[in-house]
Amino acid sequence: MSVSKLAQERLGDYILKYCLLFEINIFYFTFHTTELRSKHSTKYFLLCCFQTCFHALCRKFPPSVNYRKRFLTELIRRQETVDHAPLDELYDALADVVGAEEKSECYKSYLLPCGDTVSLLENVALISEGTTGLVTWEAALYLAEWALDHQQVFTGRTILELGSGVGFTGITICRSCSPKKFIFSDCHTTVLEKLRDNVQLNGLTEKMSPAVSVEELDWMTVTKEQIKEMEVNTVIAADVVYHPDIVESLVKLLSKILSGSAEGAPKILICSTIRNSETYSGFKQQLEAAGISHHVITGPVRKVFPYNRDSFIEMITLYK
Structure with missing residues (x-):
């Protein structure tokens, strides 16, 4: 037999x-x-x-x-x-x-339900070169799963991702959700280099559909006019609320985004692994002080990617 x-x-x-x-x-x-x-x-x-x-x-x-x-x-x-x-x-x-x-770097590959793969060059160490942005974190996997369950939120839209890191969530959305345009962004020089390499590695370019770009975005100095010029419909971010020092600049940026569009405020989705409840509570308090409300979104249904599902991960949508 x-x-x-x-x-x-x-x-x-x-x-x-x-x-x-x-x-x-x-x-x-x-x-x-x-x-x-x-x-x-x-x-x-x-x-x-x-x-x-x-x-x-x-x-x-x-x-x-x-x-x-x-x-x-x-x-x-x-x-x-x-x-x-x-x-x-x-x-x-x-x-x-x-x-x-x-070596200090290795590849990780992820299978998508559509049959495609996302392959990324990441650092072996969780923290290296003064940043945590050179590896894929759990909230990025969680947000990508949610996107696969809600593809209509991204189809035909221009999306800005804050703190893209090595690019997993954005590349997954580009491969599976048919956005019109996707703007990856970060501010750390080494992270931006790795991000550009991974975007290219997965066959995404400005000349293809969706059109993609990788931008340096300093949360402290970006203006409302610059945000308005991007003409984004949707803003996403994963694991950007990880330290009290960055919360103030993040909230100021989110406030600019919500008030900087002539065609109505874009949809904003923030996904966070809550490692420190005080830091996350402080983030929500600063949102409230800035006049920004939030609503907790139900998590993804399909379990597509492997990560620690005992972690406390929460996704919220923001509005004024």
């Missing part, structure tokens, strides 16, 4: 989506099929290897060396628990990464 094609496809999709590409915790990696403990389990482990380590996407955009080592070590342990006999292919794959040097 051979391994069924349908079973191979299901396992391959599962592995590709939930294991190597997203660098999730390897110890959550489980097989949900009794056939793995049958005489055909060797074929499944080989399939696993070819759907991850040897997959074309992983070869083109490899995850971190440390993650690949941990992934293959765990995969070998589980294979030998079931089969006992080692698989040369798994050890060959491990040998390729054991001697590899860990």
